Amino acid sequence: MATDPRTYETVSVPALAEIAGLVHGFERRSGPLPASESREEGRARVSQALAERGRLHLLKQVHGNCVVQAPHDGHPEADAHLATRAGLLLGIETADCLPVLLVDPEARVVGAVHAGWRGTSAGVAARAVEAMAGRGARPDRILAALGPSIGACCYEVGDELRTAFGPDGDRFFRPGARGRPHLDVRAANVAQLEHAGLRPGSIFHVAECTFCLPGPYPSYRRDGPGGGRMISVIGYRAA
Numbered sequence: 001m002a003t004d005p006r007t008y009e010t011v012s013v014p015a016l017a018e019i020a021g022l023v024h025g026f027e028r029r030s031g032p033l034p035a036s037e038s039r040e041e042g043r044a045r046v047s048q049a050l051a052e053r054g055r056l057h058l059l060k061q062v063h064g065n066c067v068v069q070a071p072h073d074g075h076p077e078a079d080a081h082l083a084t085r086a087g088l089l090l091g092i093e094t095a096d097c098l099p100v101l102l103v104d105p106e107a108r109v110v111g112a113v114h115a116g117w118r119g120t121s122a123g124v125a126a127r128a129v130e131a132m133a134g135r136g137a138r139p140d141r142i143l144a145a146l147g148p149s150i151g152a153c154c155y156e157v158g159d160e161l162r163t164a165f166g167p168d169g170d171r172f173f174r175p176g177a178r179g180r181p182h183l184d185v186r187a188a189n190v191a192q193l194e195h196a197g198l199r200p201g202s203i204f205h206v207a208e209c210t211f212c213l214p215g216p217y218p219s220y221r222r223d224g225p226g227g228g229r230m231i232s233v234i235g236y237r238a239a
Helices: 038-049 116-120 123-133 159-165 187-197
Strands: 008-013 022-027 055-057 067-069 081-085 088-094 099-104 109-115 143-146 173-175 181-183 203-207 230-236
Touching: 008 123, 022 099, 038 055, 038 230, 055 181, 055 203, 067 123, 081 123, 081 187, 088 099, 099 123, 099 187, 099 230, 109 116, 109 123, 116 123, 116 159, 116 187, 116 230, 123 187, 159 181, 187 203
Parallel strands: 055 088, 067 081, 143 203
Antiparallel strands: 008 022, 022 230, 081 109, 088 230, 099 109, 099 143, 173 181
16 A cells, blocks of 8 residues: 555555556545545545646546546546546546546556446446547556445345346346345446456456445445545656
8 A cells, every 4th residue: 555645545456556657546544534524625635645746637426427538627527537648647536436447558548437336337437448449548458447346245226226237237236135136336347348348357456345444435325425535546647
């Protein structure tokens, strides 16, 4: 785990950490943040911590599959963004949803995806790969890092969600102890990325369950709206 002295602590995956100039990480707390920290204060804290490496870009995430390109002003309504220039750091805010970080090291194109169940069922990760390919990336060169999210161990859902994942979606649901299904969002996104052309060996994980770990991670399902968000980031360091 890498710790930023200005209170932005992250966990990364070795395969991406080895890429020269690449900044990436999933926020993981070693201690509680002030309970009074607002959403905007959290964004400002992370932006300040990363300022020497680039400008943090964030979205107004709406659980869809829209992809936008940085640089962008404000917080456009989208659930994925990409960048083709150094100094543009793509942020994703989550509190149970799955953050997905993408990079083609040869084309130096990066992407970041917010994948809750709605976005996943709408193919947001595949849309991000497609958008990156349109900027010179190749799916078979893209590396993906899937971060902490609510796991299938805890993500109890209703049977009505099965229809959102189509006729092949049953493989992403597990039987739950209370008779209700549990959704494996991580497995659904792995399948989607592989279908989009990523090699299975190019998909890496920080597979901790946000619901199970109240210290390091916020969980909307466990804590409610006041539990905060973790911010995951990817981009090439400013020259």
